[in-house]
Amino acid sequence: MNDPAYHYDGPLGAELTEDGRTVFRLWSPVARWVKVLLYRSDTTDEIFRICPMARTEEGVWECEFPTLLVNVYYQFEVNVDGETYVTGDPQAKACGANSARSMVVDLSTTDPEGWDRDKAPARGTEDIIYEVHVKEFSWDSAGGFPEEWRGKYMAFTCPNTSLNGEGRVPTGVAYLKWLGVTHIQLMPVFDYGSVNETGRQEAFNWGYDPVNYNVPEGSYATDPHDGNVRIRELKSAVMALHKAGFRVIMDVVYNHSFSLDGPLQWTVPWYFYRVTEDGGISNGSACGNDTASERYMCGRFILESVLYWAEEYHMDGFRFDLMGLHDVGLMNRIRLSLNEWFGPGEKLIYGEPWRAGDTAFENQAISADKGHVLDLAPGIGIFCDDTRDALKGSVFEAADTGYVNGKPGMEQEIARGVRAWSGAAEGGSRLYADNPDRIITYVTAHDNHTLWDKLKVTTKERSLRVRQNRLAAAICLTSQGRPFMLSGEEFLRTKNGIDNAYRSPIAINRLDWQRAYAERDMADYYRGLIALRKRLPAFYDKSDAAPGRIHLVETDRGIVCFLADNRGGEGPWPELLVIYNANDHPVSDTIPEGRWQVLADGTDSWRWKGQGTERRMECATLTVAPVSAMVLGRVPE
Ligand code: CA
DSSP: OOSGGGOOOSOOEEEEOTTSOEEEEEEOTTOSEEEEEEESSSSOOOEEEEEEOEEOTTSEEEEEESSOOTTOEEEEEEEETTEEEEEOOTTOSOBOGGGSSEEOOOGGGSOOTTGGGOOOOOOOSOOOEEEEOHHHHHOSGGGOOOGGGTTSGGGGGOTTOBGGGOSSSBOHHHHHHHHTOOEEEESOOEEESSSOTTSOTTOOOOOOOEEEEEEEOSTTSSOSSSHHHHHHHHHHHHHHHHHTTOEEEEEEOOSOOSOSSSHHHHHSTTTSBOBOTTSOBOOTTSSSOOBOTTSHHHHHHHHHHHHHHHHHSOOOEEEETTGGGSBHHHHHHHHHHHHHHHOTTSSEEEEOOOOSSOOOOOTTOOBOSGGGGGGSOTTEEEEOHHHHHHHHOOSSOTTOOOTTTTOTTOHHHHHHHHTTTBSBOTTSOBOSBSSGGGEEEOSOOSSSOOHHHHHHHHOOOHHHHHHHHHHHHHHHHTSSSEEEEETTGGGTOOOTTOSOOTTSOHHHHSOOHHHHHHTHHHHHHHHHHHHHHTTOHHHHOOSTTGGGGEEEEEEETTEEEEEEEOTTSSSSOSEEEEEEEOSSSOEEEEOOSSEEEEEEOSSOSOGGGOOSGGGEEESOEEEEOSSEEEEEEEEOO
8 A cells, every 4th residue: 555556646535527427436455346335315224326436556446427416425335355344435525414424515505605705804913813612612601692503603603792692792703803813713623523413412522533534523513414514604604704804723633533443444444544563553642543644645635635624614724733643744745735825824834743642653754743843844833832831830730830820940931932932042052943933822722721720729819810810811922922822711711620621511611601701801901912912023023033032131030021122013112121020029120211101011901002101101110010910112212
């Protein structure tokens, strides 16, 4: 199978031809015979046609029907090594309920009204990424979503939802607009296996267990049986988010499959998955298997899938789960292909630069992990666990603390995070990224404790936790890199202390829209920082020159203080002075000569909006409250 003679670049899957035929193609050099089975429904057992497929030279099996079999369900029956498997098509673009039967789809009929005019909004000065799960987003009945769309793709098409439907407090998409984030990262929306699509509505999983990599998940659709519906509804969600001013990023999990009992394995056993030298199953994903991205046809499969989602669903970016399980070569081909198709950097790419365990790479493939950032093509970013853990403690030890919640000696780490671990450190040694474009700056994502739950473990007093939370937010939003946040982080989201809620009840995972209202002070603090950041090139600059904008003044005694060259933006402040104080007491210091305006402090992130001289100070001593940040802008003379 690794013989280049079997490297195939032609079409696969079900093709509807312009002259009215339907052609099925499956790549399986090892099969003795393959048949295609046709069904009229995704639930009844009745097969209405069985057709043997013919083998071509590259190991592709093909069969053709003289009519358009639109909306017909199909499976392949594959005989390999004396075993016969009945399986869906690994290349399926549509399927029936619960993944088993693929469906022939005419994609042109799945476009919602207006899709041909759908266009992503122009990007502003900064991308602020907000991580959302489709079901979590709209499950809470207090969110005011239409009952039949709660937990569904279609909830994103409601631009004006409000708390309890009272028309007063925005929820859903209207809330996201209020908050000011720019990119919505959808947790996995391709078909996964852990939720029964025809079972109870409240069934929940994060969805990191893909089955059909090119089909939307059915449990988020209003009808999981008709393969057209989930496609149309996901497209509707993307279009509505675009219309509301957001770009959409897709969380893609190509590193493993829900189960080895699946289409990739059944059609070509052990080709698409890594095997260890002693014949064991490679399990660097800790989910039972690892796909073999470095193998030709597997790499092709992943690359084409990414391009498909970008083209057919207008996805604006991709977040790669466990990117460290992929090889650098594949990631770079994906980056370059997206650049070629859509323009350089138009589609964002970033991923988790790690694995959950060892993996059995072949052919000296280089892992797309943190140690190989500089081998990745420009425009591939990584989640920065160093800043994340420096801020609030290790994600693996609940009681561990970080800079904001009491660990001493973290000043240097925080200062490196301010420069997004980029450029040259003081003293000349290289940090690990070449520029802040590489770095996703964040403090929490869906994994591990929410920020609030983590702070609850480490800090007893609630009012102190609130200050710690604000300081963490202020540091993230006044550090370079591309800011990212877990949905609800800004309203003290809690999962009741559960640090791995991937299959916890929806009641634990859902966004609590009453809490969003109750904790709107914190959300408003984030909101002000987000709005401010969009005006501060000192932080949003992603160029190689960006780290040079930061000039450290102090990194000691729990204080990180720096001056930042802020020229080049629309704001009136050519220079910034930023002080983080992690101490439980206020600190005072003189500030550099000149006139300074307080832009944000530990409780008010909107001070920059204030008018008049009463908010400006001249050559004064500055006092920074305990566990808080302060941002000042120099006012030109
Ligand atoms: Ca599914």
